[in-house]
Amino acid sequence: MEKTRTKLAEGVYLTRLPARKFKTSLLSAQFMTPIAAETAAAQALLPAVLRRGTMRYPDMGALSTRLDELYGAEIDYTVRKKGECQCVGFVASFIDDAFTPGGEKLLEPVAELLGQVIGNPVTKDGRFLPEYVDSERTNLVDAIRSILNDKRDYADLRLLQEMCAGEPYGVSRFGDEKSAQALTGEQVYETYTRLLSSAPLELFYCGSASAERVEAALMAALSNLPRKAVQAIPQSQCHTARKEVKRVTDLMDVTQGKLGMGFTCGSDDFSALMMGNTLFGGSSNAKLFMNVREKLSLCYYASSLFHRQKGIITVSSGIEFQNFQKAYDEIQHQLKAVQDGKLEDWELEGARSTLCNAYATIGDSQSKLENFWLGQTATGRNDTPEALAEGVRTVSPERIYEAMKTVSLDTVYFLKGEGAEQ
Amino acid sequence: MKKEFYERIGETVYRETLPNGLPVNVVSKPGFAKSYAFFATRYGGMDTRFCLDGNWMDTPAGIAHYLEHKMFDTKEGNALQELAKNGAEPNAFTSNAMTGYYFDSTEKFEENLKILLSFVSVPYFTDESVAKEQGIIAQEIRMIEDDPDWQVYARMMGALYQKSTAKNHIAGSVESIKEITAKTLYDCHKAFYTPGNMILTVVGNVDPVRVVDVARSILPKDCGPNILRDHGAEPEGVADKATERKMEVSMPQFLLGFKCAPAAAGEDYLRRSLIGNMACDLLLGESSPLYLRLYGQGLINTSFGGAFEMMPETAYLYAGGDSRDVKAVAEEVKKEARRLAADGLDRDFYERVRKAAFGAMLRGLNSFENIAVSLTEGHFAGYDALRFPQVFDGIGEEDVLAFIRDELTEEHAAMSTILPK
Numbered sequence: 001m002e003k004t005r006t007k008l009a010e011g012v013y014l015t016r017l018p019a020r021k022f023k024t025s026l027l028s029a030q031f032m033t034p035i036a037a038e039t040a041a042a043q044a045l046l047p048a049v050l051r052r053g054t055m056r057y058p059d060m061g062a063l064s065t066r067l068d069e070l071y072g073a074e075i076d077y078t079v080r081k082k083g084e085c086q087c088v089g090f091v092a093s094f095i096d097d098a099f100t101p102g103g104e105k106l107l108e109p110v111a112e113l114l115g116q117v118i119g120n121p122v123t124k125d126g127r128f129l130p131e132y133v134d135s136e137r138t139n140l141v142d143a144i145r146s147i148l149n150d151k152r153d154y155a156d157l158r159l160l161q162e163m164c165a166g167e168p169y170g171v172s173r174f175g176d177e178k179s180a181q182a183l184t185g186e187q188v189y190e191t192y193t194r195l196l197s198s199a200p201l202e203l204f205y206c207g208s209a210s211a212e213r214v215e216a217a218l219m220a221a222l223s224n225l226p227r228k229a230v231q232a233i234p235q236s237q238c239h240t241a242r243k244e245v246k247r248v249t250d251l252m253d254v255t256q257g258k259l260g261m262g263f264t265c266g267s268d269d270f271s272a273l274m275m276g277n278t279l280f281g282g283s284s285n286a287k288l289f290m291n292v293r294e295k296l297s298l299c300y301y302a303s304s305l306f307h308r309q310k311g312i313i314t315v316s317s318g319i320e321f322q323n324f325q326k327a328y329d330e331i332q333h334q335l336k337a338v339q340d341g342k343l344e345d346w347e348l349e350g351a352r353s354t355l356c357n358a359y360a361t362i363g364d365s366q367s368k369l370e371n372f373w374l375g376q377t378a379t380g381r382n383d384t385p386e387a388l389a390e391g392v393r394t395v396s397p398e399r400i401y402e403a404m405k406t407v408s409l410d411t412v413y414f415l416k417g418e419g420a421e422q
Numbered sequence: 423m424k425k426e427f428y429e430r431i432g433e434t435v436y437r438e439t440l441p442n443g444l445p446v447n448v449v450s451k452p453g454f455a456k457s458y459a460f461f462a463t464r465y466g467g468m469d470t471r472f473c474l475d476g477n478w479m480d481t482p483a484g485i486a487h488y489l490e491h492k493m494f495d496t497k498e499g500n501a502l503q504e505l506a507k508n509g510a511e512p513n514a515f516t517s518n519a520m521t522g523y524y525f526d527s528t529e530k531f532e533e534n535l536k537i538l539l540s541f542v543s544v545p546y547f548t549d550e551s552v553a554k555e556q557g558i559i560a561q562e563i564r565m566i567e568d569d570p571d572w573q574v575y576a577r578m579m580g581a582l583y584q585k586s587t588a589k590n591h592i593a594g595s596v597e598s599i600k601e602i603t604a605k606t607l608y609d610c611h612k613a614f615y616t617p618g619n620m621i622l623t624v625v626g627n628v629d630p631v632r633v634v635d636v637a638r639s640i641l642p643k644d645c646g647p648n649i650l651r652d653h654g655a656e657p658e659g660v661a662d663k664a665t666e667r668k669m670e671v672s673m674p675q676f677l678l679g680f681k682c683a684p685a686a687a688g689e690d691y692l693r694r695s696l697i698g699n700m701a702c703d704l705l706l707g708e709s710s711p712l713y714l715r716l717y718g719q720g721l722i723n724t725s726f727g728g729a730f731e732m733m734p735e736t737a738y739l740y741a742g743g744d745s746r747d748v749k750a751v752a753e754e755v756k757k758e759a760r761r762l763a764a765d766g767l768d769r770d771f772y773e774r775v776r777k778a779a780f781g782a783m784l785r786g787l788n789s790f791e792n793i794a795v796s797l798t799e800g801h802f803a804g805y806d807a808l809r810f811p812q813v814f815d816g817i818g819e820e821d822v823l824a825f826i827r828d829e830l831t832e833e834h835a836a837m838s839t840i841l842p843k
Contacts, residue, residue: 021451021452021453023431023432023784023785059714060709060717060718061711061714064708064709064714068709068775069774071780072777072779072780073781094781095785098432099431099432099784135718138720139723142672142673142744143723145672145673146672148670148672149569151568252670253843254568254670255564255567255568256561256565283506284502284503285502285506290503297557297561300564300565301565318561319561349507350503350506350508350509353506353507353508353510353529354509356509356528357510357511357526357528357529360528361526361528364455364456365788366788
């Protein structure tokens with residue numbers, strides 16, 4: 001069964017991913033909008049406020065009751081960043097028709113409820129309820145602050161903020177604390193009407209229902225959206241390389257240091273960079289894991305991530321403070337090894353298999369499928385996981401080295417303990 | 423080989439116990455690209471004192487986890503890399519009562535299964551390799567110690583339990599792991615990594631006969647001894663009513679634990695687990711009156727939640743999350759438990775929670791890992807985890823109410839708090 005993409009209304013598209021092997025079905029609705037420092041927090045707050053209640057189910061108790069009746073169906077709000085696009089909306093998951101104890105069909109009632117959450121939120125005098133806005137704003141501010149609790153995530157975020165300062169990609173998916181704190185009910189409602197009328201709305205369904213049923217359920221659920229001039233899905237700009245490496249150190253009361261390094265990529269050979277990154281630090285077979293962790297015991301983790309929509313690679317590691325220079329040198333040394341083609345055949349084959357395995361298993365998980373196709377849609381790509389696997393399978397070692405030679409250090413971030421010696 | 427079809431959840435399981443005593447489960451999953459293998463021993467962080475060859479041994483905290491790290495070493499090199507070369511995604515975890523090794527792969531499944539079974543059953547340590555691992559594990563321990571979620575949980579367990587090794591830190595401490603040598607690791611492997619103490623579960627689109635053949639050809643012929651363990655005689659009552667610590671966190675967080683009576687092995691164990699989880703949903707789940715009220719008052723956010731957990735001779739329910747006023751929230755949880763015990767359960771709400779709980783368990787069957795771990799836990803505790811719909815049928819409102827009344831009381835409670843600096 002093949003994936004299909006159908007236009008349902010102005011700027012509203014349904015991507016249908018037919019599958020019979022899951023116990024559940026997934027339904028997702030995502031507004032695609034440019035990420036920007038000025039609007040990120042308001043756009044992140046919106047789905048949380050909408051999730052508080054609809055005109056028919058006006059509070060969380062009424063909504064939860066309805067979801068419990070639908071065999072514990074879930075409607076979660078989501079805020080994601082794909083390239084320089086902020087995707088905000090809802091992902092619903094519910095038992096597939098084959099497994100409801102009484103043979104009930106859940107697609108239609110869940111789609112209807114999702115449509116209510118998006119298009120018919122509880123309002124008073126043309127505004128969201130102030131108590132919902134206030135409490136969700138507090139939650140958003142707490143969520144932004146709580147990134148501090150996981151020092152690994154925090155260090156990764158700080159590296160991106162510093163590396164991409166002034167670019168949309170440097171903006172966190174939730175926006176910043178100060179903007180979130182200052183949000184008013186009016187702003188959130190304006191954001192709502194703006195997204196509802198003009199942001200591209202991407203729908204995803206994965207499950208066993210026929211195309212006709214899915215389309216009919218969604219058309220009925222979303223028939224009243226006031227669609228006007230719909231914007232295009234925003235595209236990412238590539239990061240411009242720095243002339244001089246930017247270095248930033250933060251001090252905090254921690255026992256383990258975090259070293260983050262950001263690199264720019266000058267090549268657009270996607271398959272070659274995917275392979276290059278996997279060889280460098282993208283798997284438990286990679287240079288970073290084998291050397292920085294296994295051989296030199298410098299850290300518990302050291303890995304790299306290729307941000308394909310932005311054309312950068314970031315390295316994340318947890319180290320003893322006094323090992324900063326050793327780890328820093330070794331990470332660069334390992335990048336050089338990949339650039340110089342100092343790779344065994346098994347490393348190349350292992351990286352290929354790792355990536356092909358990852359692509360092949362996307363279809364085994366509904367949430368991975370949804371997330372993958374959302375990312376593809378956000379970047380205007382239509383390659384299937386199979387096509388990407390094929391690209392990786394056929395890329396030559398020389399192309400990998402060539403592409404990796406364009407990778408150069410841009411920003412270094414160090415999270416250090418207060419009072420630690422260096 | 424026995425084939426069983428579970429009609430209500432649409433799963434098929436093939437089962438066979440090998441002559442050496444190892445049970446093998448194969449859960450058939452047509453249509454999926456990946457296959458998943460899970461090989462586990464009934465040995466975890468709580469099994470530090472046990473009897474081997476007639477001698478009671480006290481081993482350092484963290485040894486099961488240390489052993490897990492070192493099992494990947496082989497005479498030829500490292501099994502992690504061997505599996506990764508085939509594109510498999512291998513890993514392992516150590517919990518309180520179990521150590522599990524697993525991989526998933528889309529090709530060369532049989533070859534990968536052979537690698538998994540051999541490296542877990544054949545130990546290869548040297549004093550040098552054991553010493554080298556200390557740096558890596560010490561870093562892992564430091565990373566965990568910086569994690570407030572771990573701290574609040576570990577401190578709650580320390581407050582709930584006086585003697586039981588359920589409160590052991592699974593990874594041990596930077597100090598305790600220094601005592602671990604190649605010799606102690608070999609002893610522990612000999613005691614616990616035996617076919618009679620292990621189970622293999624495969625989930626995927628594979629031939630069950632081939633799985634059994636591979637296991638038979640690779641694994642040792644001896645079943646191994648039944649090892650007595652001492653988890654500590656746990657007295658009634660909690661160790662501490664409250665524990666508190668300051669850390670670099672953005673807002674206070676807490677866990678309120680209730681020490682519950684453990685369940686006997688067999689289907690009662692599963693029954694009790696379902697009852698405890700329903701009690702948790704009724705008391706503080708997202709559609710409970712308590713959750714809605716506290717959320718509306720801004721006292722809790724979506725981090726608030728709870729769970730009912732069981733391990734050998736141990737059961738506890740906990741609730742917690744981030745809050746500006748952790749004391750007030752903890753008091754409200756206790757008050758709500760008292761109210762439910764006194765007034766009884768709301769009929770409609772109970773029925774809804776039951777529906778939702780069933781849906782959540784069915785949803786869990788989308789995850790291969792979850793299926794394999796549930797079947798393994800079930801085997802170690804003497805029940806069949808896939809019989810949950812039938813066990814659900816036998817649970818009534820009065821069972822859940824009795825649990826709330828008897829277990830969620832003031833004298834069973836202990837509070838762990840992390841405060842911002």
